[in-house]
Amino acid sequence: MNDKIIKYVLGTYQIIIALAVGIYYCFGSAMPIERDPWLTIWQFLDLTMVVALAIAISVSVIRKRGLSGDTSDGITREYLNAHASLYASLAVAMIFLWNWTTFVLFPDSGNSDVWPHPEWSYVDVFLPLVVGSNGFYLWRSASKEE
Numbered sequence: 001m002n003d004k005i006i007k008y009v010l011g012t013y014q015i016i017i018a019l020a021v022g023i024y025y026c027f028g029s030a031m032p033i034e035r036d037p038w039l040t041i042w043q044f045l046d047l048t049m050v051v052a053l054a055i056a057i058s059v060s061v062i063r064k065r066g067l068s069g070d071t072s073d074g075i076t077r078e079y080l081n082a083h084a085s086l087y088a089s090l091a092v093a094m095i096f097l098w099n100w101t102t103f104v105l106f107p108d109s110g111n112s113d114v115w116p117h118p119e120w121s122y123v124d125v126f127l128p129l130v131v132g133s134n135g136f137y138l139w140r141s142a143s144k145e146e
Helices: 003-030 035-065 077-105 119-144
Strands: none
Touching: 003 035, 003 119, 035 077, 035 119, 077 119
């Protein structure tokens, strides 16, 4: 497959995951389902979120490495975008993995009577922004290729 198709596929995946997480975070608690199915939906979304974050970090690293190291012309918009994308992706991934491993490995630790754990709100708010913007970057990048 050529790079253009790969970018469209990965960008589409990231946009879909961003929409799914954002919409389910906003309206999932209003759905008339019991706790176990709710957990099952989040467990499925967690797996897709791991993949989306891995794509976002990979694309951000490639994007950052593609920049020239010369900043004598000043800091460009692409320089700021590449760095912000990388560091935001890493920050969300770190918070996500800390929460996820704690949840998977030690489900009864901490405030088990509080559901959902408040730390997940940070992930569920910022992941759609980071992953979605990265997906749109991939789409724009693919559409510029000939």
